Each structure stands twice: as structure tokens, then as C-alpha cells.
Amino acid sequence: MELLHIKDISVTVEGKQILSNIDLSIGKGKVFVLFGPNGSGKSTLMKSIVGISGYNIISGDIIFEGRSLLNLSIDERAKFGIAMMFQHPPKVRGVKLSQLARMLCNDKKKIEKYIELLNLGYLFDRDLNVDFSGGEMKRAELLQIILMRPKLILLDEPESGVDIENISIMGKVLDEYLKESGASCFVISHTGYIIEYVKATDGCLMLDGNLYCVGNPYKLFETIKEYGYEKCKECDIRHA
Amino acid sequence: MHEELNNLSEKDLLDAGIDLKERQRSATFVQIDEKPSLFRTMFEGIELLPTEDAIKKYPRFEQYIGKAFSAINKDFPRDTKGGFFLLVKKGANVVFPIQVCLFLKKKSFSQKIHNVILVEEGATAYVINGCTSDKASKDSLHVGVSEYYVEKGGYLNFTMIHSWTEEVSVQPKSVALVEEGGVFVSNYVCLKPVREIVMYPSCVLNGRGSRASFSSIILGHKGSLQDIGSRVVFRAEETSAEILSRTVSMGGRIIARGHLKAQCPSVKAHLECQGLIVSEKGSIHAIPELETDYRDVDMSHEAAIGKISKEEIEYLASRGIDENTARSVIIRGFMDTDILGLPEELRMQIEGLKEKLTDSSM
Numbered sequence: 001m002e003l004l005h006i007k008d009i010s011v012t013v014e015g016k017q018i019l020s021n022i023d024l025s026i027g028k029g030k031v032f033v034l035f036g037p038n039g040s041g042k043s044t045l046m047k048s049i050v051g052i053s054g055y056n057i058i059s060g061d062i063i064f065e066g067r068s069l070l071n072l073s074i075d076e077r078a079k080f081g082i083a084m085m086f087q088h089p090p091k092v093r094g095v096k097l098s099q100l101a102r103m104l105c106n107d108k109k110k111i112e113k114y115i116e117l118l119n120l121g122y123l124f125d126r127d128l129n130v131d132f133s134g135g136e137m138k139r140a141e142l143l144q145i146i147l148m149r150p151k152l153i154l155l156d157e158p159e160s161g162v163d164i165e166n167i168s169i170m171g172k173v174l175d176e177y178l179k180e181s182g183a184s185c186f187v188i189s190h191t192g193y194i195i196e197y198v199k200a201t202d203g204c205l206m207l208d209g210n211l212y213c214v215g216n217p218y219k220l221f222e223t224i225k226e227y228g229y230e231k232c233k234e235c236d237i238r239h240a
Numbered sequence: 241m242h243e244e245l246n247n248l249s250e251k252d253l254l255d256a257g258i259d260l261k262e263r264q265r266s267a268t269f270v271q272i273d274e275k276p277s278l279f280r281t282m283f284e285g286i287e288l289l290p291t292e293d294a295i296k297k298y299p300r301f302e303q304y305i306g307k308a309f310s311a312i313n314k315d316f317p318r319d320t321k322g323g324f325f326l327l328v329k330k331g332a333n334v335v336f337p338i339q340v341c342l343f344l345k346k347k348s349f350s351q352k353i354h355n356v357i358l359v360e361e362g363a364t365a366y367v368i369n370g371c372t373s374d375k376a377s378k379d380s381l382h383v384g385v386s387e388y389y390v391e392k393g394g395y396l397n398f399t400m401i402h403s404w405t406e407e408v409s410v411q412p413k414s415v416a417l418v419e420e421g422g423v424f425v426s427n428y429v430c431l432k433p434v435r436e437i438v439m440y441p442s443c444v445l446n447g448r449g450s451r452a453s454f455s456s457i458i459l460g461h462k463g464s465l466q467d468i469g470s471r472v473v474f475r476a477e478e479t480s481a482e483i484l485s486r487t488v489s490m491g492g493r494i495i496a497r498g499h500l501k502a503q504c505p506s507v508k509a510h511l512e513c514q515g516l517i518v519s520e521k522g523s524i525h526a527i528p529e530l531e532t533d534y535r536d537v538d539m540s541h542e543a544a545i546g547k548i549s550k551e552e553i554e555y556l557a558s559r560g561i562d563e564n565t566a567r568s569v570i571i572r573g574f575m576d577t578d579i580l581g582l583p584e585e586l587r588m589q590i591e592g593l594k595e596k597l598t599d600s601s602m
């Protein structure tokens with residue numbers, strides 16, 4: 001069953017075209033990995049799904065559970081079950097992590113459980129992302145996302161800045177959530193660490209705003225590591 | 241309870257920090273229009289009386305009338321009626337706040353009062369001064385003339401909560417004198433609509449090692465003018481002060497002033513005005529001033545005015561929070577009560593009020 005269908009979209013940012021005719025489908029319960037070099041447009045794709053302003057979809061459509069997302073506000077998309085972990089979340093001065101957690105979830109026990117699992121107790125009364133370290137920021141993001149109980153999780157480089165032990169902690173929390181909820185996950189990764197903890201089902205490569213090579217994520221990652229991104233582009237199993 | 245007080249809304253008073261049940265309070269003073277209606281103390285280290293009565297009872301207090309004003313060559317208005325005189329006796333450590341309430345009830349009435357606080361040597365006190373008015377008090381004026389004296393090693397934590405109604409104009413005039421090693425902490429909160437407030441309280445650091453801190457949280461509603469500042473004058477060495485303000489305009493006009501004036505060397509001072517404009521029609525004018533005749537001072541200021549960042553709103557929206565809620569959560573966070581040195585119970589009360597007012601006006 002299909003959960004999200006990105007239907008041939010092109011996206012401009014400040015008048016410049018960043019994504020060209022991206023077509024991609026994510027099935028229910030699948031873990032889809034997006035690889036690609038810096039600046040290729042990966043975050044742009046995720047922000048377009050979430051509906052962040054300034055990312056203009058000039059053609060195509062995004063279908064989630066059979067409905068187009070394009071005319072929905074950011075919070076409506078979130079309420080439909082889409083949650084994104086930001087690559088660079090903004091600082092929100094005066095708003096505490098604890099306050100946001102309580103807005104996202106009424107179940108105190110559940111909040112406590114994840115606070116404990118993700119070792120966030122000491123950050124709970126701090127202002128959101130203000131002076132958080134790289135790893136702390138990612139753990140706090142994961143907490144928020146899990147508390148939202150989404151159907152589709154978008155992870156923009158969940159491992160970047162996170163130490164080995166914390167990647168393992170985050171990986172386990174994520175894996176457990178995906179298993180119990182049956183949610184799907186779309187994840188951007190440079191290092192591939194995260195797919196050692198969650199079982200990835202699909203992968204693809206983005207280069208210069210175009211998608212290449214939809215296939216087995218582990219094989220794809222091996223190929224990239226061995227031959228580099230550019231070579232990958234020339235490979236003849238190109239789909240998309 | 242006093243019968244005149246029966247007619248006052250307990251909830252309105254709580255919004256101004258005044259608890260008529262006197263839970264965790266050490267003294268209470270209530271003045272309605274021109275008349276002190278209630279005053280009593282539950283703690284022996286303090287006396288709280290109408291100013292006229294206090295002077296009769298203790299003629300030596302006469303010397304404090306107008307003394308702070310003349311220290312900065314400011315005209316002292318003598319035509320006042322009512323007001324409170326608070327004496328915190330030498331060495332007394334008053335843990336629970338002393339509450340004073342100035343209430344405007346009549347229409348077209350001018351309440352002009354004189355308050356004195358004297359914190360004697362080594363004493364400590366927390367004061368909550370709640371000012372509020374009845375819906376009926378249209379076109380009324382409140383002029384509060386206040387003088388605060390903090391003697392050697394004393395500590396005064398003074399919180400003024402303005403909780404007026406739209407039709408009232410307010411002009412508090414106050415001067416604090418702080419002696420050697422003394423500390424004056426002034427918190428100011430004004431969240432409810434008001435027609436006009438003009439105030440520029442001053443503090444003179446007279447004694448070596450004395451310290452002052454002014455923090456204000458101001459919410460400007462449509463149709464209001466709030467011209468509010470704080471001034472610290474340094475007249476002794478090794479003194480320090482901090483002035484912080486967080487102003488939010490939801491359509492009102494706010495002038496946020498601050499003035500640090502060093503009249504001697506070895507002074508450390510910082511001034512910070514932060515403003516947030518939420519409505520197209522709002523206006524904020526920040527006027528921070530630093531002034532010194534000496535080289536050996538460390539004085540700085542920071543002023544920033546802006547709107548709510550779209551990125552922050554969208555971030556919260558991506559968590560499923562609708563835009564209006566996100567906006568009010570951010571505004572409430574900006575008016576951070578942690579910058580105030582408040583007792584916890586009072587801080588919670590102000591948080592509640594903030595929530596109510598930012599939600600209702602979005």
C-alpha cells in the first residue's frame with residue numbers, strides 16, 4: 001500500500017530551480033533512504049513535503065494517503081501524520097522542551113519513558129535548541145517526533161553530530177516505534193549508520209535536483225562508497 | 241474581611257498579585273480611591289500604615305518625606321492624599337511578601353498618593369504592589385508618588401503589577417535611595433490594557449557596593465500608550481546595576497527607555513531592551529542611554545526590536561501546532577518571567593495571566 005506519492009514535482013527557491021521532476025513513492029511500513037552529495041536538494045525535498053514557506057512547488061503534486069497536500073498548511077500536514085526531524089532546527093527562546101513535549105502528548109508516562117530512553121532529562125527545562133549541542137538537538141527532535149505519533153517520519157540526517165552510543169540509542173527508539181506503529185520513514189543519510197539500526201527497504205540517490213537509481217539501499221550505499229556519487233549516476237540500472 | 245473590600249473582585253485582585261486570603265503574605269494594605277481601607281501586619285518586624293498615620297505616630301519619619309526626590313533635584317508633589325508607609329525594621333528578615341493594593345473605583349477621579357518604604361539596616365523584604373481599577377472608573381487618573389529607602393546592607397525586592405482598565409491614565413513617580421551594600425530589585429509587570437502609563441522610576445546608588453536591578457515585562461494593547469523607563473544614578477564606587485525590559489506590542493505604542501548615569505568611577509552597568517512587534521499597527525521606540533564623566537566604568541547596552549521569526553512559527557507548526565497557538569506560545573516565551581526576581585507563587589500567577597491575555601488577543 002502506498003502512503004506517500006511525490007508526483008513529478010519541480011521546486012524553486014528564490015526563483016532558482018532546485019528540484020526537477022522528482023517522482024517517488026513510499027509504501028506503508030517502508031524505510032526509504034535518500035543519499036546524495038551536499039547541496040543536491042535532499043532537504044529541499046523534505047521541506048517541500050512538510051510545506052515550509054519559500055519552497056515553491058511549480059509543478060507536480062504530493063499525495064499522502066490519497067489526498068493532495070499542496071493546499072494544506074504546515075500544521076494540517078502534521079496533523080495528518082507527517083513529522084520531520086530538521087537538519088537545522090531553529091532556536092525558540094522562552095519555549096522549553098518540556099512545554100512543547102506536553103503540547104504534543106497528554107500521556108505523562110509516555111513522555112517520561114522517552115525522556116529516560118533518550119537521556120533528555122537534563123535538557124527538559126531548557127529553551128528549545130538554545131545552546132543545545134549537535135547530538136542533543138537530534139535527540140530532542142526525535143523525542144518530539146515520536147510524541148507526535150506520525151504515520152510518516154522524515155529524518156533529515158538524524159546521525160549528523162551524534163556520537164556512536166547515541167546513534168545506537170536513537171536507532172533503537174526509532175526501530176521500536178516503526179515496528180509498533182507500522183509507520184513509514186523517509187531518511188536522508190550520508191553515513192549510513194542509521195540503517196544499521198532500522199531495516200531499510202528502499203534507497204535512491206539525488207544529484208543536482210534529480211533522482212537516480214531507486215533500489216536496494218544497502219547495495220546502493222556500497223556502490224556510492226566504492227565508486228562515488230558521479231559514477232553511480234552513470235550506472236545502467238538507473239530507474240526513476 | 242472589611243466590608244468595603246467585599247465588593248472587590250477577588251479574581252481581579254489576584255491578577256494584580258493581591259491575595260485577600262493572605263496566604264503566604266506578611267502584611268496587607270488596601271486603598272480604594274482616596275481612602276486607606278485596610279492595613280494590617282502579621283509579622284512583628286514590619287509596620288504598614290497609611291502615610292499620614294505613620295508620620296503622626298513616628299515624627300522622625302517626617303525627614304523621609306521628599307528626601308529621595310530632592311536627592312535628584314526632582315520636584316516633590318506635596319498635594320498627595322493617602323498612600324502607605326512601610327517600615328521594615330533593622331535586621332528583620334521578612335520572607336513572605338508584603339502586599340499593597342491601590343484601587344481605583346470612582347469615575348473621573350484623581351488618585352494621588354504618597355508611598356514610603358524604609359528598609360532599615362540589614363533588613364530584607366519582598367513587596368508586591370498591585371494597582372488595579374474597576375470597570376466603572378472611566379477617565380480616572382492615578383498618580384503614585386513613591387520613595388524607597390534601602391539602608392546599609394538592606395534588601396528590597398519590589399514588584400509592581402499594573403492591572404488597569406482601558407479608560408485609566410497612570411503616572412507613577414518614584415525614586416529609590418540605596419546605601420552601602422544595599423540592594424534594590426524592582427520588577428514591573430503590565431499585561432492588561434490601559435489608556436496611558438508614563439513612568440520613569442529612578443534609583444540612586446548612594447553607598448559603596450550597592451546594587452540595583454530593574455526588570456520589566458510590558459504588553460501593549462491596541463489604543464494604549466506606555467512610556468516606561470528605568471534610571472539608575474551611580475554616586476558611589478563599586479556599584480552595579482542592570483536594566484532589562486521585554487516589550488511586546490500587539491497594536492499599542494510603547495516607548496522603552498533606560499538610562500544609566502555614572503557620577504563616579506568604578507561602576508558596572510548593563511541595559512537591555514528587547515522588543516517584539518506582533519501587530520502591523522504596533523510601535524516600539526527603544527531609547528537606551530548611557531552617560532558617564534569617568535573613564536573607569538564598564539557600561540553597555542543592547543537593544544533589539546523585531547517580529548516573531550517565521551522560521552520559529554513554522555517549526556512549531558510542523559509539530560502540529562496551529563499558527564495562532566504557535567504565535568502566542570512564542571510571545572509568552574519572549575515575556576520571560578525568569579528575568580524577574582519573583583517569588584515562585586507570584587511567578588505562576590503571572591504566567592497564568594500571560595496565557596489568558598495573549599490567547600484572547602490573538
Ligand SMILES: Nc1ncnc2c1ncn2[C@@H]1O[C@H](COP(=O)(O)OP(=O)(O)OP(=O)(O)O)[C@@H](O)[C@H]1O
Nearest residue numbers: 013014018036037038039040041042043044045054
Ligand atoms: N531557503 C533557501 N534559500 C536559498 N537557497 C536555498 C535555500 N534552501 C536551499 N537552497 C539551495 O538549494 C540547494 C539544495 O539545498 P539542500 O539544503 O536541499 O541540499 P541538501 O541536499 O540537503 O544538502 P546537505 O547534504 O548539505 O544538507 C543548495 O544549493 C542550497 O544552497
Ligand SMILES: [Mg+2]
Nearest residue numbers: 042043087156
Ligand atoms: Mg540537507
